[in-house]
Amino acid sequence: MPHAYHSTLLSSLAWLDHAFQPAGEPPPPESIMNRQRHTANVLLSSEALPVKSHEADGLIATDSRPVAVYTADCLPVLIADVRQKQVAAVHAGLNGALKGVLIQAIHRLCERGATPDSLYLAVGPAIGPCCYELGEDRIAAMRQENPHDLRPLLAYSMQQYRNPLAIRAQAIGTTQGVWFDLPLLAKRMAMRAGVPEAQIELSGICTYCMAEEQASYRRNGHFQHGYQQRYAWIRQR
Ligand SMILES: [Zn+2]
Secondary structure, X not given: OOOOEOOHHHHOOOOEEEEEOOOOOOOOOOOEOOEOOOOOOEEEHHHOOOOOOOEOOEEEOOOOOOEEXXXXXXXXXXXXXXXXXXXXXXXXXXXXXXXXXXXXXXHHHHHOOOOHHHXXXXXXXXXXXXXXXXXXXXXXXXXXXXXXXXXXXXXXXXXXXXXXXXXXXXXXXXOOOEEEOHHHHHHHHHHHOOXXXXXXXXXXXXXXXXXXXXXXXXXXXXXXXXXXXXXXXXXXX
8 A cells, every 4th residue: 555645844843734645545534625626716614615515726724624635647735834823735737727726825825824934835746747748739828828927937848857766657758749847837836926945845756657556647548547536635733
């Protein structure tokens, strides 16, 4: 049975618990979740009940019940605010990230008394630049539309990065496109919002070539072996 991944940064904060769980393992029973739709909507957990009744992709906890997101290549981001002792969970796939869900989560935390330098972000396992190919038309559209002025933060390479930590074959390019680095985009977005670099941790785990077999939506698209959601959650103690 694969183990959950824990962020070193968040583990250093004694007032919270968190985990990035392997595929198929259910979240803690009291967890609050949204119906995720790649939106920029961020709710307080008190606004989000009953569980999965709202379409949103970010959740800020208002009590000690865990807030959770589910992913299968998209980026799970767990956030702690050490000033007000708030926690948040964000589902940021590429579309949600471009719509601004992470920006909105940081903004909403700051409305509630956080400051950018009081935030700690753990960016969990997601499809990495070693396996995430995007067509050139997609990149061109992103650059043209430039949502939230993100163009200077887009991170991609024409050459596929060979991942020395891969435990299975990396994705094979099919579109002569680019290799996109979604975790790095998230990091750059948080830094632009004022979060210190030392308070942002990337897991470095690619769901396609490094995590358990069921972890990747895209890999399932290539091999039809099935996939299961991975849950990431965080709670105040
Ligand atoms: Zn990979």
